[in-house]
Amino acid sequence: MxxxxxxxxxxxxxxxxxxxxxxxxxxxxxxxxxxxxxxxxxxxxxxxxxxxxxxxxxxxxxxxxKYGDKREQVIKHIERISRPGRRSYVSADNLPRIQRGLGLAVVSTSKGLLPDREARKQGVGGEVVCVLW
Missing domain, CATH: 3.30.1370.30 (Ribosomal Protein S8; Chain: A, domain 1)
Incomplete structure (x- = not known):
């Protein structure tokens, strides 16, 4: 389990x-x-x-x-943020910017799973599930 x-x-x-x-x-x-x-x-x-x-x-x-033209990795880094032992909730104002906006933070909101850019645009916060770039 x-x-x-x-x-x-x-x-x-x-x-x-x-x-x-x-x-x-x-x-x-x-x-x-x-x-x-x-x-x-x-x-x-x-x-x-x-x-x-x-x-x-x-x-x-x-x-x-998915890989690049020369078989380079598209996902260079992928990391779990909010874990069962330590949940990580943020407001819309405090959503993380990953790699100065080039990366992605996945946020679980009341409107479903959203990328950080979309959650910021809609003005909703939530649980930061993971980050990747």
Whole structure:
């Protein structure tokens, strides 16, 4: 039993990009699927699809990773911020700017998962799930 499935997802993506894997399979949940779709929308991963592998009871998310022209990593750094033991909530005024706006902070708000730029524009705060650049 995992105590933090979001951290497990981010670690799987981090490890797969470092070893230049094409895809990575992650146990599925709605939150993880929304997070992966946000990463696709922001251009950090190529695609995500929900699959039911034969002989297994549980769905998996197959995340297709993205690399540059010379196989350089698109995701250089990915880090979990708000953990089960230490939650991190911020107001709209205190949303972090990652790499002077070039990175991404994923914020769980009352309006769903949003990138920090969109949360700032809508004037909502929330829980900072993770940051990446």
């Amino acid at each position: 995992l105590s933090d499935p979001i951290a497990d997802m981010l670690t799987r993506i981090r490890n797969a990009t470092r070893t230049h894997k094409e895809t990575v399979d992650i146990p599925a949940s709605r939150f993880k699927e929304e997070l992966a779709k946000l990463l696709v929308k922001e251009g950090y991963v190529a695609s995500v699809e929900r699959l039911v592998p034969e002989g297994q009871k549980f769905d998996v998310l197959r995340v297709t990773l």
